[in-house]
Amino acid sequence: VVNKDVEMPPSLRQRASRGNVSPNETRSTNGGNSSPRANGGSPRTRIGGSGGSGGKLLVDAPSKWKSLVTRASSAFAMIAGFATMLAAGHVPTILLIFIIQGLMVRELFALAVEVRKEKDVPWFRLQQWYFYGTAVFFTYGRFLKHKWVESSIVKDPERLGAFGLFMFAHHSFISYIGWMVGLVLFVLSLRSRGLYLYQFGQFAWTHMIIVTILMQSSCFVANVLEGMIWFVFPVSIVFFNDAAAYMCGFFFGRTPLIKISPKKTWEGFIGGLIVTLIVAPFAAAWMQKYEWLICPVDDKSPLRLFGGASGCDVDPLFVAKEVTVGSIVGGFESALGWMVPHGWVATVARALFGLETVRVSWFQVHAVVFASFASIIAPFGGFFASGFKRAFKIKDFSDTIPGHGGITDRMDCQMVMALFSHLYITNFIRQPGLMTVGQLLLKIEFLTNENLLRLYKAVGKMIVT
Structure with missing residues (x-):
């Protein structure tokens, strides 16, 4: 029960006599159930008001400059690493x-753990891991199988040995058996009825985290194996857009973008978009030189412990040449269908820029x-992560990175980009369904002598014809 007649603290009483107490402070002191929010209770990036013309931009607040320095220092450290x-x-x-x-999985595992109940469930954290x-x-066994193992077989079929060949040839079945062992152990760990709901909730939470984080982050690994540039560019462009949007919002932000993330502004969002679109083709031109x-x-550039791949034939994708504007935008116009009239973009480019x-x-x-x-x-x-944190009543997933929060806070947008970039590469850039020499040899290793002879004769006929 809140006592609305509670006496005002001396510090506020002195300020009230001078007329310096804000409405937010008096409401909070008088028993209101809401605490004063940053930026005067407004989602706008202004200080000291409700967002009216008398407020100040973030750039005018000394504390925000200190925050900017902290964020920038952490960002430079992350870039260096x-x-x-x-x-x-x-x-x-x-x-x-x-x-x-x-680290992301660790942060999310810890988010929903109730320590009191966990003490009554033996080995539960061990089960999660x-x-x-x-x-x-x-x-990751799939990636090793399709890249390192297959390239090794091409060079030295005896390198892996019988056990290694068996492990990678039956990798998916072994993985399933491993998961079933975990399921059996989970069922045996079920205790009193009072903990059933908690245990099954944690079981579901564990698998949701694993699927969400592992599936998307593993797409980055797939991109690395396609060529380092397919990993570096998507990661860098998200990081650059985040920095550009932050700086545009810092200096020009006035209009709130979305309620779930009060510090985001339309000025930052649109400014970041424009700057990123301008920088992207020049950054790509610079990266494709290496x-x-x-x-x-x-098979030509096998996976090595240290050092990048080299000695490959340059993909025509990375070679600059003269192309018509219509050929570039034609595919995008076809994808957009009726939303953009055919030839409209090329016509505008010719009219405005003479291109x-x-x-x-x-x-x-x-x-x-x-x-x-x-x-x-x-x-x-990032907006999804903001809503998720509000649901759990936390500001950040952890405080691992000064000025940025936890690893998950820094990687929320990257997870979305990881899956998109991988699907884009496999659907529009690489030809799916083709088998490499390594993949073929891995299957040949398990053929019987009779089938090997049949394959030998079939390949001989193909070569002759």
Whole structure:
């Protein structure tokens, strides 16, 4: 029961006598059930008011400059670490993804744990990490099977041995058996009725986290193996858009964008979009010059512990050439259908800029698509995370990164971009369904002598014809 006649604290009473107490403070002191919000209770990025013309922009607040310095320092540290792992090669980069993924899972596992009940459930945290380990074995084993193992078989069929061949040939079945063992252990751990709901809730929560985080972060690993550039560019463009939107909102933000994330403004959102679209094709042109970025991991460029892939044939995708504006935008117009009249974009480009042809690579065109998604759709991953945190009444998932919160706070938009970039690559850039020499040899290893002879005769006939 709130006592509405409670005496005002001395500090506020002195300020009230001078007329300096804000309505938010008096409401809170007088027993209101809402605490004063930042920015004067308004979702606008203004200080000291309800968002009217008398308020100040974030750039005018000294505390915000301190926050900007903290965020910038952390950002530079993250960029330095990211660049170091990239320079070390594919395997260290995959290891970095694996570490970040594990830290995200750890933060989310801890979010829904009730310590009091967990003490009554033996080995429950161990079960969570067992299921996670099984999922990691299944997911990353597939990548090793399709890249490292197959390229190894091409060079030295005896390198893996009988046990290694068996493990990778029956990898999916072994993964399923591992998960079933975990399920049996979970059922045996069920205790009193008072904990059934909690245990099954944690079981569902564990699998939801594993599927959500592991599926999307593993797409980044797939992109790394397609060529480092397919990982570096999507990650960098999301990071750049986030920084550009923050700076535009910091200096010009006035109009709130979405209630669930009060600090986001339309000025920051649109400014970040424009700046990102301008920078994307130039960044793509710079990145495509480096062989270690564009070479995929395949039979010609096998996966190595340190160092990037090299010695590959340059994909025409990364070669700049003269193309007509109509050929570039034709595919996008077809995809949009009736929303954009055929030839409209090319006509506007000719009328406004006098452009008939431009010298670009197709990777630069794809870079604009990535930039558009990173600027328009990927931020909704952050908005989703904001709503999720509000549901749990927390500000950040953790305080691992000064000025940014936890690892999950920093990776929310990246998770959305990971899945999109992987699906975009497999649907519009790479040809699906083709089998590499390594994949074929891995299957040949398990043929009987009779079937090997039949295959030998069939291949001989194909060569002759």
